[in-house]
Structures are given as C-alpha cells and as structure tokens.
Amino acid sequence: MSATLTMKPEATAEAEARAKVERAEIDAxxxxxxxxxxxxxxxxxxxxxxxxxxxxxxxxxxxxxxxxxxxxxxxxxxxxxxxxxxxxxxxxxxxxxxxxxxxxxxxxxxxxxxxxxxxxxxxxxxxxxxxxxxxxxxxxxxxxxxxxxxxxxxxxxxxxxxxxxxxxxxxxxxxHVYVSQWYLLAAFLWFPWLYSTANLLLNFQPIQGGAQGAVNWWYGHNALGLWFTPIGLATAYYLIPKVLGRPIHSYYLSILGFWSLALFYSWNGMHHLIGGPFPAWMISASVVASVMMFIPVVTTAINHHMTVRGNFQALKWSPTLRFTVFGAMCYTLSSVQGIFMAIPSLNVVTHFTHYTVGHAHLGLYAFFTMIMFGAMYYILPRVVGWEWPSARLIRWHFWLTAVGIGMMVVVLSIGGILQGLALLDPGVTFMVTLEYTKPWLFLRSVSGILLTAGHIVFAVSFTMLLLRVGVRKTEPTLFGSDQGRKPERLTV
Amino acid sequence: MNRMPVIVVGIFLTFLSSWIGLVAYPYLNLGRFTPVTDPDSGEVFPPPMSGLAVAGQRVYAASGCVYCHSQQVRQVGYGSDLERGWGSRPTVARDFMRENPVFLGTMRTGPDLANIGARQPSAMWQHQHLYQPSVVSPGSIMPSYRYLYRLQKIEGQRSANAIDLLPPDAAPDGYEVVPTHEAEALVAYLLSLNRNYPLPEAPESSQ
Missing domain, CATH: 1.20.120 (Four Helix Bundle (Hemerythrin (Met), subunit A))
Incomplete structure (x- = not known):
C-alpha cells in the first residue's frame, strides 16, 4: 500500500521546489x-x-x-x-x-x-x-x-x-486522504449535528426535565470529544511529522485510533451523571465506552511517541513542536485520567468536586489550547509572510502557560480529592468539606494569574506579528539552531 | 483510507449509534412522564408548580445557582446524600418532569438543593440567607444576592415583606430591605423544591 507513507520527502529537488511554490500559494x-x-x-x-x-x-x-x-x-x-x-x-x-x-x-x-x-x-x-x-x-x-x-x-x-x-x-x-483529514471532516460534520440536536431539545423545544440531563451531557462530552479532540489530534498528526521531517509512525495505528475514537467517545456522556436519575444501562454503557477509550488513547499516544522518538532534542528549538508535544502528552494524560474518573468506585470521590474542574482544564487547556498555540506559531508566519517578533516572548508564553496549567490541575486535583473524601463521610459537616477546598481554591487563583500573564505575552506577540513590528527576518523565530533541519521537507 | 464514502458513512453511523442511545431513547422514554395521583389523598405527584415558582426557576437559571448546587439525591452506594439528610429517598426521572431546564448539577461547592424547600421551609430564612449568606451560614463562600433586594425608606408602617437582617447588613434607621419580584420568585421556587413525596418507582423513605 504505497499510500501509507503519504507525508514523505519529495523525490527530487525539482519536485521539492514545485511543492514549495504550491504550499506558498495555498497559504496565501x-x-x-x-x-x-x-x-x-x-x-x-x-x-x-x-x-x-x-x-x-x-x-x-x-x-x-x-x-x-x-x-x-x-x-x-x-x-x-x-x-x-x-x-x-x-x-x-x-x-x-x-x-x-x-x-x-x-x-x-x-x-x-x-x-x-x-x-x-x-x-x-x-x-x-x-x-x-x-x-x-x-x-x-x-x-x-x-x-x-x-x-x-x-x-x-x-x-x-x-x-x-x-x-x-x-x-x-x-x-491519499491523510489521517488529519479524517478527523477534520468528522469534526466538521459531527459538530453541527451535535449542536443543533442539543439546542433544539434543550433550548428551542425543551423536552421534559427527566430526559434533559442525558442530552445535556451527550452534548457536553461530545463537544470535547467530537469537536475539540479531533481538531486537536488532526493538528498534532500534521504538525509533529512536519516539524520533524519524518512521516507518522504507523498508518494502521492511525486507522484504529480514529475509528475507535469515533465509536467510543460518542457514548461517553452519561459518566457525568453516575448515580443520577437514569436507567442503569445508560450509565453502564457510558462507563464501558469511557473505559474503552483506552484503545484510541493508547493507540494515538504510541503513534505520536514513536514519531517523535529519537528527536526529542527538537523540542529545544521548535516552539511549534514544544507546544504541540506538550499538548499531545496532556491528551494522553487527561484521557487516562478521564477513564479512571468514569469507574464508579472512583467517580464517587471525584463527582461533584473541583477535581472535575481540574480534569476539564487538563483537557481543554493543557491538551487542546496548547496544541492551538503550537499551530498558531507554525501557521501564522506562513500565512501572513512575517515571522514572530521575538523568541523570548514565545519562551515566556510557554513557561507561564505550562507552569500555570500544571499548577492549576495539581491544586484542583488535591482540593477536589479532599473535598470528595469529606463529602463521602456523613460524619463530616458540609461546611468542613468547603473548608478543605479553600486553600486550594486560593492557589488556583495564583495559577490563573500565571496563565493570564502568559496570555498577555502571547497577545502582544500576536499583535506585533500582525502589525509587522520590527525588521523583516529571513529565518523562522526558533529557540535555537534547528541543526540543519528543513521543517517543510514532507509533501502537502 | 482513500474511499470517501466509507469514511463519511462510518462517521455518520458511529455518531448515529450514540444519538439513538443517549438522545432518542431518553427522549422517548424519560421525556414522556405523567404525574401520579395518590389514590388515598387525591394529591398529584410531582405537584404542579405555582406561576411564581416557575418565574423563580428562571431566576435560578439566570443567577447560575446550578454551578455550585446540585439537585439530585443519589441512592445508597453513591455517596452520603441520604445520610446527610438531603432527601428521604433517591430522586428519580419523574421528579424532574416539570423542570425546565433541569438543574441536576455537577458541582457541590454548596449543598444539594433537591429538597431545600423541605429542609429550610422558612421564606424569611431563605431571604436572609440570599441577602447575607456568610452571616446566616458562617464560613460560606456563597455570594450575596442583594442585587435582588431593594433598600427603601419606610413610609408609615414597615412593609410586611421587609427582611429582618443582622448587622452589618441591617438597614439604617427609617429604612427597610424588601425583596424584588425576582427575589420573591426565587424563594417561591426554592420552597417548592420538595421531592419527599412517594412515587410508585420511589416509595418514600426507601433507604
């Protein structure tokens, strides 16, 4: 199957030059x-x-x-x-x-x-x-x-x-239709269906309250699983090979990862309602589907890891890769965490606590948002024709957001577990369950300040790029030498 | 994978399966409840909501109470909801047939409110608590909802619905704090939250 290695280096120098012009036209x-x-x-x-x-x-x-x-x-x-x-x-x-x-x-x-x-x-x-x-x-x-x-x-x-x-x-x-495109097409088709169904049944023509919770969390979880996740994965599947100049590790793992995600993720929603007023089979179906998420998650993790393996030093010079790989790793982390949170004996601790808030930020921020930052660092200079103004700003952006989100997830997880264990014990008064969370909620605010600082740095950098501040650069803005790599070696 | 039809059909079918299971099924089976009439007393369960309580439900939604308070009592084995006295029985789907939107909730920064009307049946307490939560309930981090109340000059006699407040929020001499229509509605809704009635699928005190 020759199509399996679609993103491969061009055969001749002439073809490479032609591809370069083609890419520039598309970008413009x-x-x-x-x-x-x-x-x-x-x-x-x-x-x-x-x-x-x-x-x-x-x-x-x-x-x-x-x-x-x-x-x-x-x-x-x-x-x-x-x-x-x-x-x-x-x-x-x-x-x-x-x-x-x-x-x-x-x-x-x-x-x-x-x-x-x-x-x-x-x-x-x-x-x-x-x-x-x-x-x-x-x-x-x-x-x-x-x-x-x-x-x-x-x-x-x-x-x-x-x-x-x-x-x-x-x-x-x-x-060949590359793996990123399967995810893109799926996300672009899933989301309107998802969004229209949920809004119709909950907001425009609301159904009875007893049924609303199921639709609510079918939507809530799929907004993450079938909209943000596929776009995030499509981006990672594209950028990692591009920056490293080597094709994705395994085409077959990509296929397995895609179809298992499509099938299992869409059934996850009810794990937000464990113990709630719903038939046991609905909750069980979502718990099983959540555990089965192990397959797409591990598949994707192996595929990405094997692609980067031996090239981790590239994280030192490439802003795009540093953000993207951080995001891809957090995808694995947040998904595995999510699997455990769906298991009823553990869910009974984390349900209704700040642990869930930490998990949501691990998914939507540490995974998705960081990959989007990575993508912007890659895409914008190519589209606008102007390089990022300063590597130092990018470095600040990375460390403020990486440390900020890491801290936020850790403190919310600790506070959430303390809160959850206290809630489980009827001997602990409710006010005490709240007291347990207070110091951690304070630290959450501190982590939020770090993230805010990171966002301001990024916004400044972004505005400078759009306004073309400074002198025109001939080389991309990197953290250091790229050791002779040519990020765009691969076709498409 | 180069066969577009296969990809598109696969994308459609995988999603359709969950749409059937988690949307169509609950719509057809959990979305068509009818109230139950108690043969002895003739009472209807769940009881119909007053117009004021329905208006209060909108205030509850507008104020975002659901982000800290759940409304569901889980059965034994799923937390200490019953032991905490949050209800005399677990809540079931029929309990929520009149709710729109439903406020099951996913966070318990504050306690569950599924039966708050039974647990705190005093309207005055509810008003005081909404106005000065940390005074009524020391240690609470619930924000004050005093924007739902009005400070007004006492004209002649003190209004019947004026709120008795404790320092430091007590009204200055000659003034009183009265609830707006929104506050009255919200409290009517809170007091209507009482799901301790029996249903065929959830007899009372089924601990």
Missing part, C-alpha cells in the same frame, strides 16, 4: 479567513481569561464585586466557559482546521466569502451570548448557556463552515 489563499478566526480567538481568549480570574477571585473573596447581578459568580463562570469554548477554542479550531484543510486538499482555499461570513456570525453569536449570560438570559445548561438568539447565530456560522468543508473536500487533489 487562506490569509484573510485564518487571520480573522485567529484574531477573534486571541480576543476571546483575553475576555474569557478575565472572566475566569473574576470567577476564581470570587471564590476566594465572595464579597468581591457582589453588588451587581451582571458580575455575580453564577454568571461570570458560564461567561468564562462560553467565551473560551466558543470564542477562543472554537475560533482557533476553525482557523487551524481551514488552513489544514486547504493544505491537505492541496488546493487553494475556495469560497472564502463563506468563511468570512461565518467569522462575522460566529463573533456576533459569541458576543451576544456572553452579553446574554451576563444580563441574565443564560440558560444554566452546562456548555449550552447561550440564549437562543446567540446559539442560532453560531449555528448559521457553523453551517457555512460545514458547507465550505464539503466543497473543499470535493475539489481536493486526487490521492
């Missing part, structure tokens, strides 16, 4: 949509971070800004979640996804008006939705808090993107 064609989505992503990252800090501080000092309903904890917290999930993470995912799509289809981006329209609708939707939550229109359905006037806009935006993705796919160059 994606400029406006990529910059639009990335720019919005960074804007919402800052907004979402601000809400996160507010929410965290309010847990340390409940009287802080408590005179206005607009800034009460119960509104700032969902404003944070939605601003980062839909404003930051989804915009970053779309920006990365559309660039990858054009690259992997080996075709310049067509119909960019569809994407520009989508970007406008998406931002309007997130803006109205966040405003709606703060003003008291939020629905308090986790991950689906946006009022209908906002979620409708997101759906229109997403519909445009899905149509565009299908068109791009139809006009791709013939040949």
């Amino acid at each position: 064609s994606t400029r406006l949509p990529v910059v639009l989505f990335y720019g919005s992503a960074v804007f919402w990252l800052l907004v979402g971070t601000l809400f996160a800090l507010l929410a965290s501080f309010k847990m340390n000092a409940p009287t802080f800004l408590d005179q206005w309903g607009w800034l009460t904890y119960g509104r700032v917290r969902p404003a944070h979640l939605n601003a980062v999930a839909y404003g930051w993470a989804s915009s970053a995912a779309i920006g990365t996804g559309l660039w990858l799509m054009a690259r992997l289809c080996r075709a310049p981006l067509r119909h960019s008006t569809l994407l520009i329209g989508a970007a406008i609708f998406w931002n309007l939707g997130v803006l109205l939705g966040t405003f709606g939550i703060l003003s008291g229109d939020g629905r308090s359905i986790e991950w689906l808090e946006f009022p209908n006037y906002a979620s409708g806009m997101l759906f229109v935006a997403y519909g445009l993107i899905a149509v565009w993705a299908v068109i791009m796919f139809r006009f791709r160059q013939p040949g």
Whole structure:
C-alpha cells in the first residue's frame, strides 16, 4: 500500500521546489479567513481569561464585586466557559482546521466569502451570548448557556463552515486522504449535528426535565470529544511529522485510533451523571465506552511517541513542536485520567468536586489550547509572510502557560480529592468539606494569574506579528539552531 | 483510507449509534412522564408548580445557582446524600418532569438543593440567607444576592415583606430591605423544591 507513507520527502529537488511554490500559494489563499478566526480567538481568549480570574477571585473573596447581578459568580463562570469554548477554542479550531484543510486538499482555499461570513456570525453569536449570560438570559445548561438568539447565530456560522468543508473536500487533489483529514471532516460534520440536536431539545423545544440531563451531557462530552479532540489530534498528526521531517509512525495505528475514537467517545456522556436519575444501562454503557477509550488513547499516544522518538532534542528549538508535544502528552494524560474518573468506585470521590474542574482544564487547556498555540506559531508566519517578533516572548508564553496549567490541575486535583473524601463521610459537616477546598481554591487563583500573564505575552506577540513590528527576518523565530533541519521537507 | 464514502458513512453511523442511545431513547422514554395521583389523598405527584415558582426557576437559571448546587439525591452506594439528610429517598426521572431546564448539577461547592424547600421551609430564612449568606451560614463562600433586594425608606408602617437582617447588613434607621419580584420568585421556587413525596418507582423513605 504505497499510500501509507503519504507525508514523505519529495523525490527530487525539482519536485521539492514545485511543492514549495504550491504550499506558498495555498497559504496565501487562506490569509484573510485564518487571520480573522485567529484574531477573534486571541480576543476571546483575553475576555474569557478575565472572566475566569473574576470567577476564581470570587471564590476566594465572595464579597468581591457582589453588588451587581451582571458580575455575580453564577454568571461570570458560564461567561468564562462560553467565551473560551466558543470564542477562543472554537475560533482557533476553525482557523487551524481551514488552513489544514486547504493544505491537505492541496488546493487553494475556495469560497472564502463563506468563511468570512461565518467569522462575522460566529463573533456576533459569541458576543451576544456572553452579553446574554451576563444580563441574565443564560440558560444554566452546562456548555449550552447561550440564549437562543446567540446559539442560532453560531449555528448559521457553523453551517457555512460545514458547507465550505464539503466543497473543499470535493475539489481536493486526487490521492491519499491523510489521517488529519479524517478527523477534520468528522469534526466538521459531527459538530453541527451535535449542536443543533442539543439546542433544539434543550433550548428551542425543551423536552421534559427527566430526559434533559442525558442530552445535556451527550452534548457536553461530545463537544470535547467530537469537536475539540479531533481538531486537536488532526493538528498534532500534521504538525509533529512536519516539524520533524519524518512521516507518522504507523498508518494502521492511525486507522484504529480514529475509528475507535469515533465509536467510543460518542457514548461517553452519561459518566457525568453516575448515580443520577437514569436507567442503569445508560450509565453502564457510558462507563464501558469511557473505559474503552483506552484503545484510541493508547493507540494515538504510541503513534505520536514513536514519531517523535529519537528527536526529542527538537523540542529545544521548535516552539511549534514544544507546544504541540506538550499538548499531545496532556491528551494522553487527561484521557487516562478521564477513564479512571468514569469507574464508579472512583467517580464517587471525584463527582461533584473541583477535581472535575481540574480534569476539564487538563483537557481543554493543557491538551487542546496548547496544541492551538503550537499551530498558531507554525501557521501564522506562513500565512501572513512575517515571522514572530521575538523568541523570548514565545519562551515566556510557554513557561507561564505550562507552569500555570500544571499548577492549576495539581491544586484542583488535591482540593477536589479532599473535598470528595469529606463529602463521602456523613460524619463530616458540609461546611468542613468547603473548608478543605479553600486553600486550594486560593492557589488556583495564583495559577490563573500565571496563565493570564502568559496570555498577555502571547497577545502582544500576536499583535506585533500582525502589525509587522520590527525588521523583516529571513529565518523562522526558533529557540535555537534547528541543526540543519528543513521543517517543510514532507509533501502537502 | 482513500474511499470517501466509507469514511463519511462510518462517521455518520458511529455518531448515529450514540444519538439513538443517549438522545432518542431518553427522549422517548424519560421525556414522556405523567404525574401520579395518590389514590388515598387525591394529591398529584410531582405537584404542579405555582406561576411564581416557575418565574423563580428562571431566576435560578439566570443567577447560575446550578454551578455550585446540585439537585439530585443519589441512592445508597453513591455517596452520603441520604445520610446527610438531603432527601428521604433517591430522586428519580419523574421528579424532574416539570423542570425546565433541569438543574441536576455537577458541582457541590454548596449543598444539594433537591429538597431545600423541605429542609429550610422558612421564606424569611431563605431571604436572609440570599441577602447575607456568610452571616446566616458562617464560613460560606456563597455570594450575596442583594442585587435582588431593594433598600427603601419606610413610609408609615414597615412593609410586611421587609427582611429582618443582622448587622452589618441591617438597614439604617427609617429604612427597610424588601425583596424584588425576582427575589420573591426565587424563594417561591426554592420552597417548592420538595421531592419527599412517594412515587410508585420511589416509595418514600426507601433507604
């Protein structure tokens, strides 16, 4: 099967030169949509971070800004979640996804008006939705808090993107379909279905309360599992081989990983409701599916690890690879953690505690967000034609966010376990279970300050790149010498 | 994998399976409950909600109470919910048939509220607690909901619904703190949260 090693070095110098021109044309064609989505992503990252800090501080000092309903904890917290999930993470995912799509289809981006329209609708939707939550229109359905006037806009935006993705796919160059594209196509098709079903049954034509929880968590978990995860994995599957200049370790592991993820992840949702008012088989099905996630997770971990093996020194010079490999490792970590959290005897400790919040940040931040940072470091200079202004800023960005998120996950995990064990013991009064968490919630705020600093550094770096501050560089901005590697050696 | 139809059909079918199991099934089986009438007393369970309580449910959603409070009592073997006195029996799907949206919750920074109406049946206590949580419940990190209350000058006699507050939040002389319509609605909703009635699938005190 010759197609198995699709991302391989070009055979001749002439072919390599031709591929270089082709890539440059494709990159240039994606400029406006990529910059639009990335720019919005960074804007919402800052907004979402601000809400996160507010929410965290309010847990340390409940009287802080408590005179206005607009800034009460119960509104700032969902404003944070939605601003980062839909404003930051989804915009970053779309920006990365559309660039990858054009690259992997080996075709310049067509119909960019569809994407520009989508970007406008998406931002309007997130803006109205966040405003709606703060003003008291939020629905308090986790991950689906946006009022209908906002979620409708997101759906229109997403519909445009899905149509565009299908068109791009139809006009791709013939040949092998690389693993990243399976994930991209799946994510672009799954998400509109997921989002429309959940919004229809919970917000537009709400079904009875007894059934809502199941739909809520079918959505909540799949937003992570079938939207962010596939885009994150598609990006890692593309960037790791690209930066290292060597093909992915095993095509067959990629296939196994993809199909087992598609089958098992979609059934995970009910593990958020263990012990809840649902038929035992539904909960059991999700627990089994969660444990089966071992297969795609280990498969992907082996595949990525074997690709990087022997080349770990590249993490020293490549910002893209450092962020991406950090993210890929955290994918394994958060997934394995998630498997254990679904086992009922352990879930009974972690359920209803801050441990789950730590887990969510390990997934959406340490895995997904870090990979998106890595992707931006790779994609933006190619698209804009200007290098990142300073390696020092990138270094600060990496260490502030890596240490910040590491600390956040650790302190929330410890606080959550203490809280969970105390909750289990009816001899411990409820107020004591809260006391156990307080010091850890304080440390969570400290970790949040580190992350905020990292985001500000990144936003400065991002703005400098867009404004083309400084002198034109001829070489990429790296942490050190790349020891003669040529990151773009592979085709597509 | 170069065969697009195979990829697309596979993407569709894997997702369809979970859509059937976790969306269509609950929609058809957990989404069509009817209330049960007690043959002896003629009472209807779960009881219908008052209009004010329904309005309060919207305030509960708007204020984001669900981010710290669950509304579900798990059965024995899943935590100490019953031992903590959060309910006389585990909650079942029918209990939530009138809830929209349902606030099952995933976090217990604060205690479960599935039966808060039975556990704290005093409207005055609920108002005081919403206004000054850390005074009523020392150590609490619940924020104050005083933005749902109004400080007003006493005209003639003190209003019947004025809240008795403790220092440091007590109203200055000649003034009183009264709940807005939203606060009244929220408290009506909280007081309506009482799922200690018997259902065929969940007899009372089934510990």
